[in-house]
Amino acid sequence: MIKVTCAIIIKHDLILAVQRSGKMKMPFKWEFPGGKVEEQEDETLCIQREIKEELNVEIRILDRLSPATHDYGTFTIQLIPFIATIISGELLLQEHQAHRWLTKDELWDLDWAEADVPVVQEFLTRNT
Numbered sequence: 001m002i003k004v005t006c007a008i009i010i011k012h013d014l015i016l017a018v019q020r021s022g023k024m025k026m027p028f029k030w031e032f033p034g035g036k037v038e039e040q041e042d043e044t045l046c047i048q049r050e051i052k053e054e055l056n057v058e059i060r061i062l063d064r065l066s067p068a069t070h071d072y073g074t075f076t077i078q079l080i081p082f083i084a085t086i087i088s089g090e091l092l093l094q095e096h097q098a099h100r101w102l103t104k105d106e107l108w109d110l111d112w113a114e115a116d117v118p119v120v121q122e123f124l125t126r127n128t
């Protein structure tokens, strides 16, 4: 099983979502930025590293949601979600093709990677 961290980044009341590019696995799906946990790596350090690499910003972690396990058929991931806020840097997409800042009501408008569906659900349950 692949452990993947992701960050639900909040700015005021908006939530950041990023879209995978046509060249990536699961092309054009929306997800929360993040990536694979390296061997022996602390999960919080992983998400901070991945966000710096993917978005060029530093984050502060505010909270953590329940890990969500999803079987994609050819691989299984455990998605480990954090709630975070940007503390410095200018947002520059390094890998994704698009980003959106969404209100809670708009979250279901996107075509999410399947593993993210329970994460979005838990986030909304906690915040409504």
Ligand SMILES: Nc1nc2c([nH]c(=O)n2[C@@H]2O[C@H](COP(=O)(O)OP(=O)(O)OP(=O)(O)O)[C@@H](O)[C@H]2O)c(=O)[nH]1
Residues within 6 Å of the ligand: 004, 005, 006, 024, 025, 026, 030, 031, 032, 033, 034, 035, 036, 077, 079, 113, 114, 115, 116
């Ligand atoms: N970062 C991130 N990855 C997610 C989310 N949901 C989800 O299913 N994933 C999957 O988890 C894996 C994360 O890997 P990654 O971002 O480090 O690497 P990648 O697949 O782009 O690169 P790779 O092709 O080298 O494996 C991908 O298969 C990605 O599709 C999510 O919300 N955030």
